[in-house]
Amino acid sequence: MAPPRHRDRGFSRRIQYGLFFGYVAAAAGIVAGLALVLIARFQPLAFEGIRGLALDAMTPLATLTRPVVRGADSLGRDVGGYFGAVSENRRLRAELTDARRRLIDARVATAENVRLRRLAHIVGGGMRPVVGARIVGSSLTGNRRFATLTAGSADGVRAGQPVRAPEGLVGRIAETGAHAARIVLLTDGGSAVPLRVARTGAAVLGQGRGDGTIEVRATAAAGPGLRRGDLLVTSGVGGVFPPGIPAAVVASVSGEVASARPLADPARLDFAIVLRPVEAPPPPAPIESGGR
Structure with a gap:
C-alpha cells in the first residue's frame, strides 16, 4: 500500500521552504554585501x-x-x-x-x-723493599691468623721476610708460591716479635693471641711499666724485623702483662711492602788464650 499523499506533500513543503529561505538568506547576504561596498565607496x-x-x-x-x-x-x-x-x-x-x-x-x-x-x-x-703487592684476603677467625699477598717467589719473596704497610708492621712471610705468598700476622697464635716502648725505650716481647690482639710482656725484671696508649715499635733485636717500624698500641694493662692492638688492620689494607730481613750481627770471635 502506498503512503498517503499528504505526507509526501508535507515532506516536499519542508524541503521547498528550506530551499526558499536559503535562497532568501543568500540573496540578502549578497544585497547586504553590495550595499556595504557601495557605502564604503561613496x-x-x-x-x-x-x-x-x-x-x-x-x-x-x-x-x-x-x-x-x-x-x-x-x-x-x-x-x-x-x-x-x-x-x-x-x-x-x-x-x-x-x-x-x-x-x-x-x-x-x-x-x-x-x-x-x-x-x-x-x-x-x-727501607730495603723486595716488592710491593696487594693483600687480597685474610683469616679473621681462629687461633691462626694469615693474609694472602699477590707476590711470590717469582718476585723475590722468600719465607721469613717481614711485611709492613703504611700503618705499621703486618707480619712476616710464612710460605710462598710462584705468584702468591702467605703472611703470618702479628696476631697469629704462633707469632712473637721483639718490640720496644717508644716512650721509654724498654724492650718488650709481643706475642699473638689469635683473637686480634697482642700480649705484651717486659723482657727485663725491673724497668718502667707500660701505660695505656703506649706506642710499640720493632726493636730490631734478633734480626728479621728492621728496627723502628710501628707495630701496635697498648689498649689495657693488667699487672706486668698488657694487651695491644696492631696498627695495621689486614681487613682494611690494600697494599703492603715485603722487606729484606735484617741480618743479625755475627757473634764475636772467641779470644784465644795463651801467651809467650
Missing part, C-alpha cells in the same frame, strides 16, 4: 560608523571568548612544558648518576694514591 564616513557598530557588537563576544583562548594556549604551553620537563629530568638524572659514579671512582683513586705515596715515603726512608 559614503566613507557612514561606513566608518557601521564598522564602529560592528566593533561594539563583537567586543562582548571577544571578551567572553578571550579567557577560553588564553586558557587553551596556556594549556598547550603547560602540556609542552610538562613533556619537555620529563625529558629534561631524565637527562639530568642520567648526568647525576654519571657524576656520582665519577665521584666514587675519583675518591677510590685518591685514597689509593694516598696509600701509594705513603708507601713511597717508607721506601724512601731507608
